[in-house]
Amino acid sequence: MASHVNRECPYCRHLIEHHIPLFDYALFIGPERLICPQCGKASLTGRRYWADLSAVWKFLVVRGLLISILMYGVMFFLLLAAGVVFVVDKLLDLPVTNEFASLVLLPISLILSAGYHGLRLKKLATPQPEHRNVAAQK
Ligand SMILES: [Zn+2]
Numbered sequence: 145m146a147s148h149v150n151r152e153c154p155y156c157r158h159l160i161e162h163h164i165p166l167f168d169y170a171l172f173i174g175p176e177r178l179i180c181p182q183c184g185k186a187s188l189t190g191r192r193y194w195a196d197l198s199a200v201w202k203f204l205v206v207r208g209l210l211i212s213i214l215m216y217g218v219m220f221f222l223l224l225a226a227g228v229v230f231v232v233d234k235l236l237d238l239p240v241t242n243e244f245a246s247l248v249l250l251p252i253s254l255i256l257s258a259g260y261h262g263l264r265l266k267k268l269a270t271p272q273p274e275h276r277n278v279a280a281q282k
Pocket of ligand 1: 154184
């Protein structure tokens with residue numbers, strides 16, 4: 145079973161979006177049409193803006209958002225922890241405790257992740273100026 149989705153242009157096979165994880169809310173929420181950067185034709189995405197989503201799809205978006213925040217949080221945490229351990233331990237010669245890592249770095253990582261996904265979802269949830277023009281051409 146594939147774990148991600150590639151979206152290609154149905155007219156010229158140009159790969160528009162690739163490696164979207166199956167749980168990603170970007171599969172469900174967003175502009176209904178995409179303009180292919182290569183041939184300029186619009187194709188349907190199967191996505192809808194938040195107001196037009198059914199209850200089941202809203203649930204999928206919320207679930208995808210939570211999974212994404214957790215996954216990115218872990219990723220940010222690993223990056224931060226690696227950076228902090230390098231700076232504090234190697235350069236300053238101070239020990240990094242597990243308590244410091246979990247009490248300080250983990251919340252920072254989750255806040256960073258939630259902020260990133262909050263901005264991304266906000267962009268996808270409502271029509272953007274350039275997409276509004278596309279919708280009007282229907
Ligand atoms: Zn195309």
